[in-house]
Amino acid sequence: MTSFPGLAPSSGFLQSSAWRAALALAVVFVMLALTGWTAVRGTKEDANPLATARTAWQHATFHGHRLPDPKGPPATLRAFFGKLTGGEKQQLARRYPLVVGNMNGAPVPLRYRANRMALDDARAIEKQRMGDRRLTPVGRQEAGRLMHRFASMMSPGRQILAFDPAGDGRAAEVFGNLPAAQRVSVVVPGVDTNLSTFERTTAATRAPVGMARSLYGAEREARPGTRTAVIAWADYTSPAGMGVEAATGKLAADGAVRLRALVDALPSSDTVSLFCHSYGSVVCGLAARTLPSNVEDIAVAGSPGMRAGSLAGLGTRARVWAMRDADDWIADVPYLEVGGLGHGADPVDPSFGSRILSAEGAVGHAGYFAPGTRSLRNFALVGVGATSTVSCASDDPHCSSDLA
Numbered sequence: 001m002t003s004f005p006g007l008a009p010s011s012g013f014l015q016s017s018a019w020r021a022a023l024a025l026a027v028v029f030v031m032l033a034l035t036g037w038t039a040v041r042g043t044k045e046d047a048n049p050l051a052t053a054r055t056a057w058q059h060a061t062f063h064g065h066r067l068p069d070p071k072g073p074p075a076t077l078r079a080f081f082g083k084l085t086g087g088e089k090q091q092l093a094r095r096y097p098l099v100v101g102n103m104n105g106a107p108v109p110l111r112y113r114a115n116r117m118a119l120d121d122a123r124a125i126e127k128q129r130m131g132d133r134r135l136t137p138v139g140r141q142e143a144g145r146l147m148h149r150f151a152s153m154m155s156p157g158r159q160i161l162a163f164d165p166a167g168d169g170r171a172a173e174v175f176g177n178l179p180a181a182q183r184v185s186v187v188v189p190g191v192d193t194n195l196s197t198f199e200r201t202t203a204a205t206r207a208p209v210g211m212a213r214s215l216y217g218a219e220r221e222a223r224p225g226t227r228t229a230v231i232a233w234a235d236y237t238s239p240a241g242m243g244v245e246a247a248t249g250k251l252a253a254d255g256a257v258r259l260r261a262l263v264d265a266l267p268s269s270d271t272v273s274l275f276c277h278s279y280g281s282v283v284c285g286l287a288a289r290t291l292p293s294n295v296e297d298i299a300v301a302g303s304p305g306m307r308a309g310s311l312a313g314l315g316t317r318a319r320v321w322a323m324r325d326a327d328d329w330i331a332d333v334p335y336l337e338v339g340g341l342g343h344g345a346d347p348v349d350p351s352f353g354s355r356i357l358s359a360e361g362a363v364g365h366a367g368y369f370a371p372g373t374r375s376l377r378n379f380a381l382v383g384v385g386a387t388s389t390v391s392c393a394s395d396d397p398h399c400s401s402d403l404a
Contacts, residue, residue, distance in 0.1 A: 077105025305343025
């Protein structure tokens with residue numbers, strides 16, 4: 001299978017009248033919704049324990065002093081924890097596990113331990129809800145699914161970097177030794193990403209955890225001597241199914257702020273690469289302009305657009321890579337933006353300016369991280385910095401050139 005043969009610029013859409021473009025966009029959204037890209041939100045209570053815990057933290061004192069702003073600059077928080085003893089750090093983690101576990105600037109191993117405690121608390125709550133007769137059978141069933149999800153996330157060896165049980169939930173997990181990494185890869189997933197869909201047993205590489213684990217293995221295979229770490233970053237609120245949220249950039253803009261905060265908290269000496277799938281590429285596109293200079297590569301797969309008309313419109317010095325498999329239905333989405341609907345130009349259109357990678361072997365919209373595919377191999381080569389050896393799409397002779 002070859003990657004997106006016969007690509008052509010989408011100028012036909014751009015030359016249409018505004019109402020025809022909007023109508024085409026709406027028709028495609030309806031079509032995709034009817035073919036299954038739809039999810040129903042859960043009915044569990046929309047409590048916000050992280051916000052409550054942060055409020056308690058901000059009103060507390062520790063050894064007679066006020067605690068720092070939990071959303072403050074990572075350098076400030078890093079300095080605060082650097083002055084504490086090991087026992088004092090553990091005391092704060094036990095008292096405020098959700099706060100410490102989600103705090104950019106807190107020591108990474110401490111965040112892992114804090115999130116394990118927070119997960120244990122959340123698991124106990126869901127276990128109680130399983131037997132709560134005030135809930136509907138569907139509600140009790142959902143509580144059971146979440147209880148098992150939290151128990152899985154607490155398995156030995158798992159490194160949960162972020163965990164927020166509010167709403168449909170958010171999380172991030174690390175593969176590899178993040179504090180010692182030379183190169184960090186961040187997987188940014190698309191729609192319907194939440195705690196329930198964070199990982200899958202079957203077709204594992206269609207979920208964030210499986211994507212990141214697969215990429216980590218491929219990077220180690222590509223360059224075993226490079227110290228790498230991969231983050232499955234499902235720590236933003238993504239659209240639920242295909243609808244207005246997925247067609248607009250509001251949630252992506254909010255996600256871009258959170259993505260920048262994550263990258264800002266990583267050591268500036270690390271080289272960072274972003275791997276953005278589907279709606280995740282909208283998040284990465286909006287974040288691109290303000291990402292720090294250690295973000296050297298942004299690679300997108302199955303993108304509906306990056307909220308830009310061209311590479312120059314992203315305002316980034318990072319190399320931008322794009323791929324799309326020939327049978328990915330995302331190609332049917334009109335690549336335009338009209339009245340806030342749509343996400344702009346097609347990143348794999350030659351006129352956009354991306355370096356177009358081969359996605360050979362990927363099957364469908366969610367197949368880019370499957371082992372044995374050219375798409376995964378290309379992502380891994382970008383992640384470890386071996387960009388001169390990537391496999392380009394046949395119609396982009398310049399993608400691996402001028403890589404200095």
